[in-house]
Amino acid sequence: MQLITERLLLAKLQPEDWSLFHQVHTDAVSMRFISAVPQLADIRQRFQTRLQPxxxxxxxxxxxxxxLRESGEAVGLIGANAEWSPWRQAEVGYSLLSQQTGKGYGGEALGALADYLFKECRFHKLKAQVVEGNWPSRRILEKNGFRLEGTLRENYLLRGEWVNDWLFGKLESD
Known part of the structure; x- marks a missing residue:
């Protein structure tokens, strides 16, 4: 599976992508709003799970x-967790390497993934949860037509502190 945009190539995670996967999960700046940097064993487990068809x-x-399409340089990871039956919904998430942020790659990649999930997979709704205060991620979602649907109070334990999550949604009809 591949999705191609003007500047990017999105492809299903492969065994040879371990270095990128590890780099994203150990990039402290990128992980700031996601979690503490996981232990190596946890990263390996996540990687193995996500290699499955x-x-x-x-x-x-x-x-x-x-x-990047032209050079093959790594930008980051993007994905979705499906809740197909009976809701036909998917939660999207992304994490870019810190040196690749601020260049519009996140929005471009999310646009391609959203199109694929709506048109090819026939999802009805896409969702995203973002830690309150993660303004760059919020802008990526809003530029792709996601709407703020609410704030979930003290919804996530981030490095020992309860934080609020912004809840975003985008309908197939949006």
């Missing part, structure tokens, strides 16, 4: 690498 009824995450 994916379909809309899978219980594990679809994980795609994001690379």
């Amino acid at each position: 994916w379909q809309i009824t899978s219980l594990h995450m679809l994980c795609l690498t994001v690379r």
